[in-house]
Amino acid sequence: MEESFALVTVTEGIPNPWSFTFLPRGDVLITQRSGKLWRVEAASGRRSEVGGLPEIDAGGQGGLLDIVLHPGYSSNGWIYMSHVVSSSGGSSTAVSRARLDGNRLTDLERVFTADNAGSTTRHFGSRLVFDDEGYLYVSLGDRGESGRAQDLSDHAGTLLRLRDDGSIPGDNPYGAAFSYGHRNVQGMVFDPVSREVWAHEHGARGGDEVNIIKRGANYGWPRISYGRNYDGSRIGIGTAAPGMEQPLVYWDPSIAPSGMAVYTGDAFPSWKGDIFVGALAGQHLRRLVREGTRIVSQEVLLEKRVGRIRDVRQGPEGALCILTDERNGSLYRLEPPES
Template sequence: MLNSLFLRSHNPPALSSVLALCCALYSTSAVALLFASEQQRFRVTIVSEGLEHPWGLAFLPDGRMLVSERPGRLRLVGADGRVDPEPLHGLPPIAAVGQGGLLDVALHPDYRDNGWIYLSYVASGPGGYGTEVLRGRLKGRTLVDVQVLFRMLPKSTRGQHFGSRLVFDRQGYLYITLGDRGEQQRAQRLDDHAGSVIRLHDDGRVPADNPFRDHPGARPEKFTLGNRNLQGAALHPQSGELWTHEHGPQGGDEINIIRAGVNYGWPVITFGRNYGTGTAIGEGTAKPGMAQPLYQWTPSIAPSGMAFYTGERFPAWRGNLFVGALRDQMLVRLELDGARVVHEERLLQGAIGRIRDVRNGPDGFVYLLTDSPKGVIARLEPVP
């Protein structure tokens, strides 16, 4: 018998904000919280517990889930939410330094036929650490046929801003989002992978039409430049374009539409300001030849993870963009008119913890990961 709390979407689950109290039976032992948002009543059910800083989530065709833990473990989670106590084998050494470790996980669009699983992670090498991407196939509890497809260069000793999300587009290209590694000017360099979006074929080859492939001295894998630290990426369900968000410094978190060869401005232009002093960064908030964000948050929400809702369970939310936020421990719902954000609603503030990832489930529910030493997989379910 579990307690269920009916809460307004903007309130944390404190006794002072309880509107009603009832009891219900669920298959999980966790508390299920019920919320009334602007358009939809929903409950949050804790599907799995005991994950250490979970970072990325992917759904296998048989109903199981793959979850990455930042310290360097890849977990299998059953359809019933049970976390296999034995992590998967076959991963290379993972450098769990600072904000780095095992990061995103994604399935190949033709996974049912080829079995490829893609992982982004931080590895050590000459000069320090950097984000890398591999693919492998799952055989029992082991990743086999492992191939490293990308290595971020140059590596450095800083412990922050590794990115990294993995997204396939409708043409089968793989996009990898990276951070500037805490070294701002690297984001404006064509001979440096830092602070950019990478575009590859599924086997790691560089596409012939990548924008900087034939530029002398440029890293041919680069698709953009001028990005600070991208930790959310998703394909727009109508246009098929890649949308991303990135962290700003003390403000200036951005949503952008990713297009070939575009300079997104960091650190020359930004709405953020220097930590501590609050002084201006760069040359202002706009400059010819540099893209303006589609949307920005000042003060910062520290966004991580994003998904367009495309399921059938929440009809009022179809086409909305959902963004996880580490700051204020919330889920942000954005209503869109084409490529414009026309409304924002903040959900779950303080309710379940720092939201690291957001995913559409194959069952039509919304799934969240919380970034904590005792992180969870949570599921949003509609309530009539």
Template sequence: MRNLMTTAALIGVGGIALAAPALPLAADIEDSQHHRFQIERLGQGFSHPWALAFLPDGDLLVTERPGHLNRVDRDTGERQRVSGTPEVAASGQGGLLDVALHPNFADNATVYLTYSAYGRGGMTTHLGRGVLDGDQLKDFEKLYAATPYSGGGRHFGSRIVFDDDGYLYLTIGDRGRRDRAQQLDNHHGKLLRLRDDGSIPSDNPFVDKDDAEPAIYSYGHRNAQGMVLHPETRAVWLHEHGPRGGDEINLPKPGVNFGWPEATFGTEYHGPEIAPDPPVAGMEPPIHHWTPSIAPSGMAFYQGDAFPRWEGDLFVGALAHRHLERLRLDGTEVVEQERLLEDLDWRIRDVRVAPDGHLYVLPDRSSTPLLRLLPAD
């Protein structure tokens, strides 16, 4: 059932095009197994948005892969381009990617970004930070760059999570060079653990190993584009793309090998087997996998009052099968799965839970609104 409301006008402010609807663009009603919900469309014209973060004042930060950071009013969808962002290599899957707030953002106003940028030998994933002052990101500095730089525009990883001790976790994809995920002398196909200033914690698992990169926390990952802290255990959870099948949810542990490409449920895109199915001796199997692949991106555990019967469920965006997936868990076992937003037929890049319990969803398209899910029970 669709209730079309109003359309947005694009206006020019200081030469920057902004979406400024007085009301959400449209509202849809959808039924799920446990809730009836309304889909609101906020703003218009985002160009391949990649990630979002909630500011304490209620505004949102939304990244766009071509290199733009936007500050968005959550009520009207109006947005203002944030200046002071880094120059990015917007090529293939690369560009401006994740955004995260420092755990003490209320005191230091520090915003972290990941992005692909050029250097000697090609491109790589970078981590940087700046201080948000209204619509400016001041004093932006590069903190870390994954090595080596390489050609090609795929598998940058790039999700950021801070744990309760203030350590920063950063996913790095295998950059299409799968064998490097098993080699400790590079960052490709790894989960990194850093301090908030980009330095290396002294208790990282490979910090004393001469032939290993000290930032590595775990390895054998293909391309992790979803990562979150579990709301109760506070452990890091991540999911990663498989090839043709074999998308995985993994629970990272220090120094542990998660198998890629020596163990996978996926196959080559042209058909042949790549490696034995997990479990394989010496390699940690996933707690869940999608075969065939859904191409997961974005990840959020639901906590809030807006959708009480979703409490504790895990939400994951799907790029290939074009839906929002809901997973019910019993510990680490998936006991129920449901696909939402299938009728939209949009690639879902990110999903986050707002402080008020509403779900925000970013479709990955050349011109797209931001979606907000509200209860309609």
């Protein structure tokens, strides 16, 4: 069934926003990649800057990136952010947490710094997701150096699983790393249906993938891929190999996916349980209709209507919210039309 919706602008005019999260009373926090954090009041729509941020090494694809609340936020107040920091090897992806006191972060602490240093400013990841046992997953990328994704000697090209204090669970397969062979993961969710982490990643020319993240698994980059290098040459050894995971779906041509949400609200009944993915190059919101862990159909929404979509999350009252990229980034709410 096709759902009709109203598209409401929540706030606009933020340069390259990257992520957002809703506080319990409906205020929203929005990260700006260049290193700002914004709070938009639900009641007034007024936007103000939040101070007390962690160190941020902004440039290229790096800066202040994801933001999520701890699952126990209502009692512990922790807000988690991923951000790029200067490191001896260039720059690395880090995770910090802090509490919010009005418009100021307090109790700031860096809980983890990934060992993914590199001198490029590309492929930092990074999304943050808590699962239902309280483990924190941190997506990363290959730092634009594809050979690092099959090499477990550092974190480039891996996806991490941590305790909420940044320590490493004893049952991880490879230290902090939980899976590997990833090119650049900019969308990740914990799926309450399968109780597993789902993620998508950018391919090169073609070959964007959606995967279920499994302990110890190898997602194949750059040994296997459904895409090609930008010069048209073949990548690795083909599209499949034993011991390497196949995606649930792939996109060729690339849509350049960013942001991911599982819709669990009641406002759009026919969307319940579906996966939503933002598209940068594709400039649309993509709905993946699933049965269990199979993607059975796809729908393209908002094509070329709002531009490049960087993030998608569910908001209060079952609204679906999207954040657009570019100089004049905006947060929109999709809600049922007034009857």
